Amino acid sequence: MSNYTIKGETGDWEVVIGLEVHAQVTSNAKLFSGAATAFGAEPNTQVSLVDAAMPGMLPVPNRECIRQAVRTGMAIDAQINKWSRFDRKNYFYADLPQGYQISQLYHPLVGEGSLTIEADEKAGIPEPKRIGIERIHVEQDAGKLMHDQHPTMSYVDLNRSGVALMEIVSRPDMRSPAEAGAYVRKLRSILRYVGSCDGNMEEGSMRADVNVSVRKPGDEFGTRTETKNVNSVRFVMAVIEGEAKRQVELIERGGTVVQETRLYDPDRNETRSMRSKEDAHDYRYFPDPDLLPLELDDAFLDECRASLPELPDAKRARYLAEGISAYNAEVLTAEVEAARWFDALLEAGAKPVAAANWVTSELFGALNRLGRDISDSAGQPGAGRRTARACRRRHDFGHDRQAGVRKDARNRRRRRRDRRS
Amino acid sequence: MTDLTNLTVAQIRDGHRAGDFSAVEVAEAFSANVAGAKALNAFIVETPEHALAAAKQADADRAAGTLKPLSGVPIGMKDLFATNGVQTTAASHMLEGFVPRYESTVSQKLWDAGAGMLGKLNLDQFAMGSSNETSYFGNVISPWRRKDGGNAALAPGGSSGGSSSAIAARLCPAATGTDTGGSIRQPAAFTGISGIKPTYGRCSRWGIVAFASSLDQAGPMARDVRDCAIMLENMAGFDPKDATSLDLPVPDWEAALSSDLKGKTVGIPKEYRLEGIDPDIDAMWEAGIAMLKDAGAEVVEISLPHTKYALPAYYIIAPAEASSNLARYDGVRYGLRDLPDGAGLQDMYAATRADGFGPEVKRRIMIGTYVLSAGFYDAYYTQAQKVRTLISRDFTAAFESCDVILAPTAPSAAFGLGEKTADPLAMYLNDVFAVPASLAGLPAMSVPAALNREGLPLGLQIIGRAFDEQGVLNAGLAIEERAGFTARVEKWW
Numbered sequence: 013m014s015n016y017t018i019k020g021e022t023g024d025w026e027v028v029i030g031l032e033v034h035a036q037v038t039s040n041a042k043l044f045s046g047a048a049t050a051f052g053a054e055p056n057t058q059v060s061l062v063d064a065a066m067p068g069m070l071p072v073p074n075r076e077c078i079r080q081a082v083r084t085g086m087a088i089d090a091q092i093n094k095w096s097r098f099d100r101k102n103y104f105y106a107d108l109p110q111g112y113q114i115s116q117l118y119h120p121l122v123g124e125g126s127l128t129i130e131a132d133e134k135a136g137i138p139e140p141k142r143i144g145i146e147r148i149h150v151e152q153d154a155g156k157l158m159h160d161q162h163p164t165m166s167y168v169d170l171n172r173s174g175v176a177l178m179e180i181v182s183r184p185d186m187r188s189p190a191e192a193g194a195y196v197r198k199l200r201s202i203l204r205y206v207g208s209c210d211g212n213m214e215e216g217s218m219r220a221d222v223n224v225s226v227r228k229p230g231d232e233f234g235t236r237t238e239t240k241n242v243n244s245v246r247f248v249m250a251v252i253e254g255e256a257k258r259q260v261e262l263i264e265r266g267g268t269v270v271q272e273t274r275l276y277d278p279d280r281n282e283t284r285s286m287r288s289k290e291d292a293h294d295y296r297y298f299p300d301p302d303l304l305p306l307e308l309d310d311a312f313l314d315e316c317r318a319s320l321p322e323l324p325d326a327k328r329a330r331y332l333a334e335g336i337s338a339y340n341a342e343v344l345t346a347e348v349e350a351a352r353w354f355d356a357l358l359e360a361g362a363k364p365v366a367a368a369n370w371v372t373s374e375l376f377g378a379l380n381r382l383g384r385d386i387s388d389s390a391g392q393p394g395a396g397r398r399t400a401r402a403c404r405r406r407h408d409f410g411h412d413r414q415a416g417v418r419k420d421a422r423n424r425r426r427r428r429r430d431r432r433s
Numbered sequence: 434m435t436d437l438t439n440l441t442v443a444q445i446r447d448g449h450r451a452g453d454f455s456a457v458e459v460a461e462a463f464s465a466n467v468a469g470a471k472a473l474n475a476f477i478v479e480t481p482e483h484a485l486a487a488a489k490q491a492d493a494d495r496a497a498g499t500l501k502p503l504s505g506v507p508i509g510m511k512d513l514f515a516t517n518g519v520q521t522t523a524a525s526h527m528l529e530g531f532v533p534r535y536e537s538t539v540s541q542k543l544w545d546a547g548a549g550m551l552g553k554l555n556l557d558q559f560a561m562g563s564s565n566e567t568s569y570f571g572n573v574i575s576p577w578r579r580k581d582g583g584n585a586a587l588a589p590g591g592s593s594g595g596s597s598s599a600i601a602a603r604l605c606p607a608a609t610g611t612d613t614g615g616s617i618r619q620p621a622a623f624t625g626i627s628g629i630k631p632t633y634g635r636c637s638r639w640g641i642v643a644f645a646s647s648l649d650q651a652g653p654m655a656r657d658v659r660d661c662a663i664m665l666e667n668m669a670g671f672d673p674k675d676a677t678s679l680d681l682p683v684p685d686w687e688a689a690l691s692s693d694l695k696g697k698t699v700g701i702p703k704e705y706r707l708e709g710i711d712p713d714i715d716a717m718w719e720a721g722i723a724m725l726k727d728a729g730a731e732v733v734e735i736s737l738p739h740t741k742y743a744l745p746a747y748y749i750i751a752p753a754e755a756s757s758n759l760a761r762y763d764g765v766r767y768g769l770r771d772l773p774d775g776a777g778l779q780d781m782y783a784a785t786r787a788d789g790f791g792p793e794v795k796r797r798i799m800i801g802t803y804v805l806s807a808g809f810y811d812a813y814y815t816q817a818q819k820v821r822t823l824i825s826r827d828f829t830a831a832f833e834s835c836d837v838i839l840a841p842t843a844p845s846a847a848f849g850l851g852e853k854t855a856d857p858l859a860m861y862l863n864d865v866f867a868v869p870a871s872l873a874g875l876p877a878m879s880v881p882a883a884l885n886r887e888g889l890p891l892g893l894q895i896i897g898r899a900f901d902e903q904g905v906l907n908a909g910l911a912i913e914e915r916a917g918f919t920a921r922v923e924k925w926w
Contacts, residue, residue: 061535065761067528068515068537068640072676102757102805106778111760166778168765296805298814301647301754303676 016136016188018226020260025226027256028233029192030184031248032221033199034177035084035209036153037077043152043176044071044114051215055158055169063174065109070302073098077176078306080208081121081150082316084178087206087323088145090125092313096149097305102296106168107155115151115179117297121306122148128325129198130342135190143195144183153177178209184223184233189249196220196245197346201324204348219243224255225269234259235269239276239283251276255283327351334364340372349387437462438603442506442660443687445606449495449505456491456505460484460549463507466604467551472926473574475589475599477512478520479552487549494547501547502667509599509608512553513560514540514651515640519550523642524558524568527762527769527789537640538672539609539651546667551605554595558791559759560616560644563863564853565594567793572850575624576602576922580888587847587889590620596654597624601922607655607664611641613648614747615843615867618879621654622842622892625881625920627909628654629661632899633874634679636665637672643758645751646677648871658880658910662686665902681900689903692911695729699908700835704740705866707844713885714841721839721882721893721912728911735835737827742820743869748861749804749817750872755794756801762789796857825873832898837908840866842879842892866894876902880909881918890920 017024042049045062062069085092097119100112125145131137155173157166180199186192200218203209210217220243225236237259239251259269273292274283322330324345331341344354350371357367379386437459440448449456464481484507491504515521515533522528536544544550558567565573565588575589575598589598593610597620600608610617612630621628629652636651643649653664666686672678701722706715722732764770764785771784790798804813831838843863853860870877876899879892893912897905 064766066515066533066535066767067521067523067531067642067761068533068638070639070675072674100757102760104760104763104782106763106765109761109766111763112757294807296757296802296807296810298753298757298805298810301645302643 015138016190018256018260021264023228025256025260026229027187027252028184028225028227028236029186029188029252030223030236031182031186031192031195032223033180033182033196034219034221035180035203035211036217037080037150037176037178038207038209039074039076039080039176041074041076042174043074043077043150045174047174049175051212051217053171055167055171057171059170059173063109063170065111071114071300073303073306074176077150078121078308079312079316080206081148081178082308082313083206083320084180084203084208085122085125085148086317086320087202088125088127088148090145090148091123092308093119093121093123094308094313095119095305096121098300098303099297100300103293105154106166107157107170107173109155109170109173113152113154114300114303116149118299119305120147120149127195127198127202129191129194132190132194135194136188137190137194141185141191143185143191146181146183148178148180151177151179184225189252192222192252193245193249196248198324201346201348205321205323205351207321213243213245216243220248222248222251222255224252224259226256226259226263234263235271237269237272237274237283239274240286242276247276247278250281251283254281258283324351331364331368336364336368340368343372343376344368347386349385353386438466438606440606441656442503442606442663445506446503446663449491450500452495456488456495456549457485459505460488460507460551463551463605466602467599470599470602470604470926473576473598473602473604474571475555475573475595475602475604476509476552477522477524477555477570477595480519480550481552483519484549484551487544487547491547491549501545502663503543504547506547506607507549507551507605508543508664509552509554509596509605510540510550511556511593511596511609511611513556513611513642514609515642516540516550516553519553521553521642522570523560524556524570525789525791525794526569527785528642529569529769531768533640535640538637538674539641539668542670543609543667548667554593554599554608556595557592557616557793559642559755559794560592560611560613560649561755561793561797562591563615563619563860564588564848564850565591565598565620566850566854567591567791569791573598574850574926575847576924576926577624577847577889578922578925585849588623588850590623590843590847592616593620593628593654597621597626597628600624600626600654600656602924602926607653607660609651609668610654611644611649611651612867612871613644613650613751614871615864617652617654618867618877618892618894619843619863621879622881622890622894623847625890625892625918626654626656627658627661627878627880627913628652629665629878629902629905629909630870630876631665631669631902632679632876634677635669635876635902637670637675637678639672639674645754646758647754648747648751650871650874658878658906658913659687659690661878661909662690662906679900684903686903686906690910691907692728692914694725694908694911697730697837697904697908698835699725699730699732700735700831700838701732702735702737702740702831702838702840704737705840707865711845711885713846713883714844714891717883717891717893718839718841720916724912724915725839725908727915730908730911733835735831735838737824737831737869739820739823739827740869743824743872744861744865746817746820746824747864747868747872748800749813750821752797752801753805753814754801756798756805759790759794759798762786764789793857821872824869828869828873828875828896836898836901837904838896839908840894840896842866842894846885846887846889846891870894870896875899876905878905878909880912880916882912882916883918884920888920890918
């Protein structure tokens with residue numbers, strides 16, 4: 013159990029946290045149109061007739077986006093719904109060309125699942141904790157308003173309009189900012205292992221709506237507020253801390269928390285009210301009549317499952333079984349690039365414990381000093397093998413040296429063949 | 434020389450192929466009729482240059498021996514289909530001046546088949562209406578008149594009223610229509626022509642301005658059953674750009690036309706016998722039954738028990754979808770933008786939509802918004818969807834004992850313009866026989882069967898099993914051959 017509490021005048025308060033994470037699906041094309049999705053393109057250059065909601069245009073589901081969401085569901089051991097359906101969420105805004113967002117309210121693609129955050133004594137997480145995930149559904153992103161282009165008018169960039177998002181909805185299972193931070197990091201790690209989202213929070217590929225309420229331990233859930241579009245782990249934790257304190261102070265002064273949507277201002281590190289429940293939109297959800305229900309067959313699901321890589325928890329267990337320390341196993345598995353690199357090193361014949369020590373201390377230290385990323389420089393397995401040889405020379409790993417050399421020669425031949433074709 | 438504008442699509446196609454006349458002569462003859470019929474207001478935009486260009490190509494193709502299925506045939510295009518480079522309005526101020534840079538799948542198929550475009554046909558605004566009185570560009574006038582010596586302007590039906598009026602007046606031999614709750618069949622019945630709404634999904638909806646997505650379906654309107662078959666063959670087909678498109682081959686409906694109905698059973702739904710119905714309608718229906726018996730069919734009474742709930746369900750589902758489909762007309766990206774001085778976004782929405790939509794469109798958006806809103810959704814929308822399922826089941830059960838269903842297309846002949854505009858419910862009742870087949874997504878057609886005592890045409894409706902357009906067309910042909918409907922309008926315009 014988390015021992016995080018807010019010390020109020022009337023005693024200790026417990027914080028209850030649920031997160032809705034919006035993760036942009038890694039795909040070359042949008043959810044319902046063939047338009048491209050690259051980040052940073054000139055405004056309105058990645059917009060199809062469908063994304064601009066021209067008269068008579070129709071959505072057609074992009075199979076790859078569905079596949080990525082299903083694989084993500086499988087990676088969190090979730091129920092995959094073979095029958096799901098898209099609904100329209102209706103509201104007017106200038107960044108929403110159709111006047112509705114195509115989402116999944118009633119029948120989401122992915123049902124109940126979970127992930128486990130690791131113990132972290134320093135952060136007040138004494139033991140691993142399972143966090144429930146209620147559902148994952150896929151939906152369209154909106155465009156972006158630009159208010160700095162004209163003195164009196166706003167411009168709209170529709171490049172993001174129609175991009176596929178997964179909305180990953182947790183149960184209200186977290187009890188501290190540290191747990192929420194660990195949850196987001198773990199989720200991000202899984203998404204990056206699966207390859208369904210690049211997890212790039214700065215570019216907006218991942219953002220969270222943070223639901224926070226407070227209660228006296230043992231009481232019923234309190235009224236929650238939802239802070240929208242928080243785009244870093246640090247900010248998620250800051251929002252929870254600030255919002256929990258604000259709610260406790262409000263209640264202890266005799267006020268009541270109102271169910272509302274809030275916005276986070278990172279410059280002032282505070283949230284402010286956006287709209288209350290009374291002003292909430294009536295989204296008039298109904299099944300999208302342009303789309304048939306999504307029905308997945310066993311062959312599709314089998315392919316999704318077969319294409320999943322080894323996931324962080326399984327990888328960590330394997331490293332631990334190899335005798336690698338818990339700390340090193342955690343560090344090596346947190347980021348998919350590091351894990352892949354390390355696996356390539358093992359495959360090339362490195363001894364697990366010594367290699368883990370070398371990677372986490374010397375290699376990471378060197379990369380840090382150079383300000384570089386493991387994927388920048390020596391990310392290729394082939395390069396990894398060459399490094400493995402270097403390791404063996406320096407540390408006398410004393411393994412089957414010849415095997416590594418033979419494999420290297422085979423790879424060189426393969427590369428030459430690829431260049432010719 | 435015969436008047437080329439009296440020819441059917443098949444006659445134009447065959448005569449052109451035989452060298453009896455050139456496609457240019459045909460295009461010019463119809464374009465002249467179009468130009469001379471402004472009083473009917475059937476066209477929003479006339480495009481004689483398009484028809485002429487296609488005709489020249491058709492004449493060249495004949496010389497080269499590369500004729501296409503519709504080479505030499507000029508047609509009218511309902512102004513709900515997006516046409517590349519030609520204004521597409523849905524008969525709304527909202528889209529006045531809107532020129533798409535894309536072509537609807539159905540219109541593209543027709544051009545690929547060699548057809549030419551005489552112009553964009555008027556319709557009820559956003560296809561919402563049964564009399565073509567809701568167009569921003571003015572009422573379409575039916576070329577028909579009552580034989581009472583009066584000059585009362587009659588409704589051509591709706592929403593495909595420009596299409597029906599133009600065909601009846603010989604401004605074009607055939608036209609496209611769309612049918613959401615009778616918008617092909619009822620105007621066909623009002624003007625003494627034929628029209629078929631195929632199975633939902635036969636014709637791609639891509640590039641057709643949406644009204645109610647789960648009901649909208651394109652289809653042809655023409656002077657006879659054969660022409661409908663020819664046109665439909667060149668409009669239908671799977672389209673990967675429409676997720677509800679049917680992935681089925683397009684049959685050769687024309688080649689399989691047969692009015693021999695031996696071994697077929699025709700169902701007569703007892704729930705369609707409305708009390709107090711126009712005796713002329715009843716007499717036509719009885720005559721139709723006799724004609725199908727004469728063609729060799731057995732006739733049985735069937736029951737479609739949920740028929741009386743069809744119209745209320747339709748007027749929940751269609752407006753609900755429309756309220757959402759029409760949200761895109763917001764003044765932001767294209768079409769009308771009304772931006773009062775100092776206005777913010779909400780003001781722009783309000784001003785644009787207040788100015789851009791006509792009263793009937795606004796009525797349906799408001800109904801649709803209401804039935805989808807929190808607290809009413811289950812009572813209206815969910816309930817209507819259940820009714821829709823029951824209506825589909827009614828048809829499935831009925832088709833266990835019959836092959837096609839025969840009923841009137843509309844409960845009356847054409848009414849006068851303005852006669853029903855004050856009472857939306859009376860107007861909606863016009864669709865009472867048409868709506869059930871729409872809710873069930875079934876193929877249904879109207880063929881002219883008789884004149885009433887006022888000398889106005891009446892139509893019989895044939896409803897078939899899903900995908901059985903052939904059965905519908907064949908029963909339609911059997912009626913057409915026996916009804917001897919040769920009446921045509923006297924030119925007064």
